[in-house]
Amino acid sequence: MAPTLYMSEISPSCRAVMMTARILGLTLKVKKIDLCKNEQLAPNFVKINPQHTIPTLIDNGFVIWDSHAIISFLIGKYGNDDELYSKDIMERALIDQRLHFESSVINNFTRTILNPMLYENVKIDIEDHKESIYKTYALMEKFLRCFPWIAGKKLTIADLSLIPAITSLNVVLPISKQDYPNLSNWIERAENLPCYVENQNGLNQLRDLLQKRSCCCPC
Structure with missing residues (x-):
């Protein structure tokens, strides 16, 4: 099952995650959050992420937010090597x-x-x-x-x-x-x-x- 990403394309942090997924060849199930409508404060989303921030990723039941944490996680799990995040x-x-x-x-x-x-x-x-x-x-x-x-x-x-x-x-x-x-x-x-x-x-x-x-x- 593809990981689910709660995001808004306007958000630079969300775009960082989308670029990372694209370079990994990883398909994400995208669920858009309209910040202008305060959809990040919806009870269902707050239940997933109490900090109610985007991007938020769910991968096989594992929930993580903050774009830096997400892109590091994606590289670690789906990357074929350490080119994008060196182990040196x-x-x-x-x-x-x-x-x-x-x-x-x-x-x-x-x-x-x-x-x-x-x-x-x-x-x-x-x-x-x-x-x-x-x-x-x-x-x-x-x-x-x-x-x-x-x-x-x-x-x-x-x-x-x-x-x-x-x-x-x-x-x-x-x-x-x-x-x-x-x-x-x-x-x-x-x-x-x-x-x-x-x-x-x-x-x-x-x-x-x-x-x-x-x-x-x-x-």
């Missing part, structure tokens, strides 16, 4: 560091900028956040100074996790290729991955919804 202690430490960077830094922008705009219909002045976002882009630029992928020479789950997050932030505050060439090239490499389609679908929805929210916000 130093390589894995670097991958984990990038994942924690995404969790603590990038996801903060999702919580403070994207989520209020998308689900609370709050008008956010991006000017108030430009400096911190540009500092984050600058850090990513340095991470990518020596290698083509975020944690080294090979694509890893750190890339699969960060790609949806950074490209979503790029929708809000575009990344200048002149100022951030390494970061821009990394995004272009990601766009050529077969699994990127799982990110593109959600990005399109994100742009459409943000545009709709912007048009509806009172001036």
Whole structure:
């Protein structure tokens, strides 16, 4: 039986899981949760995940949430090798560091900028956040100074996790290729991955919804 994934394509974290599943050739039974309608608070879902967050995965009765935990689990159970999540202690430490960077830094922008705009219909002045976002882009630029992928020479789950997050932030505050060439090239490499389609679908929805929210916000 295929694992069940509770998700929303707009969510960068959910897209990370979908990209991982696609690259593994794994079919997921997708159940969409509409955050705009607070479907994550439905009693049946809260019973599955008391934290009522997405993505949430159920695999043969095993329930797990948080995208980083999910993609690590999927690689461990369904991956044919350790290419995406190296077992080498130093390589894995670097991958984990990038994942924690995404969790603590990038996801903060999702919580403070994207989520209020998308689900609370709050008008956010991006000017108030430009400096911190540009500092984050600058850090990513340095991470990518020596290698083509975020944690080294090979694509890893750190890339699969960060790609949806950074490209979503790029929708809000575009990344200048002149100022951030390494970061821009990394995004272009990601766009050529077969699994990127799982990110593109959600990005399109994100742009459409943000545009709709912007048009509806009172001036």
